[in-house]
Amino acid sequence: MSTHTTNGKYGFLIDVTHCIDCRACNVACSVQNEVSMDSTRIWMNGTGVVGKYPDLQSFTAPFHCMHCNDPSCASACTVGALTRDHDGIVRYDEDRCIGCRYCIYACPFQVPNMDLNETMPLIVKCDMCGDRLDEGEQPACAATCPPGAIQFGRREDMLAEANRLINENPGKYIHHIYGEHENGGTSTFYISPVPFEELGFPIPGATSSAYYNRLVTHGTPAVFGAAAVSLSGIYLTIKNVQEETAEEARAAVIRSAQAAESARAAERAAATEEEA
């Protein structure tokens, strides 16, 4: 397992039961970040209408960059255009980007995209509205979400709130905080009444490909040169993404979710004992 767990400063908590699919987040993001009409930083994922009339259900959730603790995209980027900063924001520097698209293939969440109508297409992805954060404002999506489905704050507070909501509302949510362990942990957490596969969320493993990349880069003699290192990293990244099948990935996530749940159960037991 990976050992990379730094605590980012910022985080999102997205409650699937609150999302009304109004797409205010999509529009707000496009305006704030001047996203072109043919690309987006936020998608609306969903189950679609499931069931047979009249026994139907439907859930939706906005999906954007998860801001991984150990981002695969940053590991795959050969020019350092993608980096995770001290706030936990995975940032993109368009001045460094050479348009190689390695990050697109590396990201297990399928987040980085580009507007292919552009002559020199650049990567389009969420940066938590860094400019707004500098002015003391919430990211555009969280600030405007009419039902308050997108919360934004300190990463650990968001995680604690996700746990609280799951524990205090038995039966309302499945016992899985998406983003807590996925790809080695992220700064975006989702809670949902239905499994995340059903919402069309990618199911990556619990270990970031960046971890395997480091095994390679740390164990390879320098004589092969930086380019070869990067390329092997890319190769392994893609290989890793392909090989970690959804089945294995789900098992890993469920294992970690179970571990987290037993830890929470132990905490609750301890708390009960204390009260008694």
Added chain:
Amino acid sequence: MTNLTISRRNFLKMSGAAVGALVVGQMLPAPIAKAAQEAGLLDENMTGYVTSMCEMCVWRCGLRAKIVEGRVVKLDGNPDHPHSRGKLCPRGQSGLMNTYDPDRVLTPLIRVGKRGEGKFRPASWDEALDLVASKMMAIKEKYGSEAMVFSSTHNLSQLQFENLLNAFGSPNYGTQRSLCFNAMIVGNLMTYGMEEPARDYSDTEYIILTGRNLVEAVSTSETGDLMAAIHRGAKMVYLDPRFTRTASKADLWLPIRPGTDLAFHLALLHVIIEEKLYDHDFVANHTVGFDKLVATVAPYTPEWAAAITELKATDIETVAREFAAAGNKALAHNGWRTSNFENSFQTARAIASLNALVGNWGTTLLPASGGHGGGALGLPPQPPYPRASATRLDGVPWKYPLVPFKLGVFQELRNAIISGKPYQAHGWFISRQNPVQSLPDRTRTLEAMGKMDFIVTVDIFLNDTAWFSDVVLPEASYLERYDPLHQIGNRVFIRQPVIEPQGDAKSALWIYKQLGERLGLGDYFQYIDEEDFIRQQLAPVGASLEELRKKGYLDLEEHEGEVDLFHWNTSSGKVELFSDVLDGAGFAPTAAWQEPPMPENGRFYLLTGKIAQHTQFATQNNQLLHKYQDEPRLWMNPKAAENLRLADNDIVRVTSDVGEVNIALNVTEAIRPDCVYMTPGFGHISKGFTTGYGVGASDSVLHVTYTDPISGGQALSQTFVTVQGI
């Protein structure tokens, strides 16, 4: 083509660069920016924040615009405004695209081709206004003031629009309300003596939503309140033939047969009365006609309603008992566009009676906060209006005695223009409205326009109605102009320009004054400019425009004297379960069953309903909303599609008694098998909409005109259609 694509994709960025360059190139800041600088809102680089009010729908959220070098780059909700509380819906967020739309009309236009050819030439304001005034005067002199028809939609400048038509002396005024919520409003007037009681979700435990798809028809604060109530554990029951996003949040979705909401509510009344579950004190002290209601609803058992509604009798009983058990924490939403069948007035009455029975007045249902409470704002002085020159063409009150004048019956006005009875109209003045898309039966609307000697439209776009007009007057967008002030309770909000008007666009306050002066009605427009108008509004309350501009709102002093919560503006002063007024007019005095028509074999109910990304007929050209909308298709249940051998995405022809459209099919479980649904507002025919033109199909082409004789509401879902593959 490539150039077009690039300019479209990067429009927001490019407009910024262009406007920025323009500002830098000027020697002195433009008047609005200068005033904003003086008010301390913008710095020397014309950068900062200005508060104003949204106009992407009629909810009027407060907004805060971020301005960088004289252009608006982002809109956010104003946290101080009760309708937005810091948030905006997708339409509100897209508002600057509306303003920076390359399709904006930025100079007056005078038609040069045939009507509908879309050939116009630009004109100066003087030429266009002189032309409009001379045409209006000619019609007045030849046929009388009543031959000029005026129509406009709910907006803040309506005050001055009404001033213009009243001063001109025409009785003929068309609003959109008969196409929207006449049934709900007249129902409330007859029961509570007020148009629309306010709803409070903060303590609500049980909510019934009828004809109110509140999760998709987003009113930012109310939608947020509903979602908060649901998450607090309030139970929500939702009646709709479609599984909408509101249905997906409901504890109980009841896919009721269209037109039978009334039967459902009558059965609720029956159970609550039969089982004595009502609030005895409230009913005894604050209502009249309970005994008559008891007698009326006696036959309306859950079993009776089950057969009509195609719901389970047990579900109806359960809802009745749970609703009554929640008592004054229950809320039956009084609906919005329940004007879907001719019996919708009775539905509104039944809902109003249901609320009264559980005594929720003062907890979940409250007196409307309205715009008229608190200290009084002033207005410029003006002489009294001339007497209206004739009766109204729309039949109010001579045919529709209970419909308030300010609501009117727009679709009947259109019909009277065609028939020429009781007299022939010759001119049409339209402001911020698009009757070609909004009125039922588009063919007839275009026929009515063909009867006109002269049509003038005020809008920011060359919308479908402007396309068929003789003169188009370009209005400044809501981010570029002042409007008369808006009062909510004791708080007054301002819509102020956050950027310079583009091109030659002008505010409605300016346009109506200019026209008024040319029509010899200058005494009705005694203000120098927009700021002077607002200063005169503020004069009696002793507040300054500068102060208001800076904060975006001001609080008036509390009203003196206690308002009696338990006195209603009805003839009895109580909540009227039985109405003498209705009785006297020859209508059912208590909520009573009225059989709706049903489609015969092979036809479907045609449903329409809102989506979160668009407002009526006005926003389909907005590129940002276009970007994130679903493709507008015709919903059909898989069973029905199978019977017709149709598949998802097939292009089908939809035919009603009055028209037909072609549209792609969306085969979905989310609709009753006897219904089809299409999103209203699409199918624009104006080529002045380069993004919206030809996208989807128009429901107005298909809608048959049916008017409820009591409320004047257009029965929008009473149109039945056939669907076939092509």
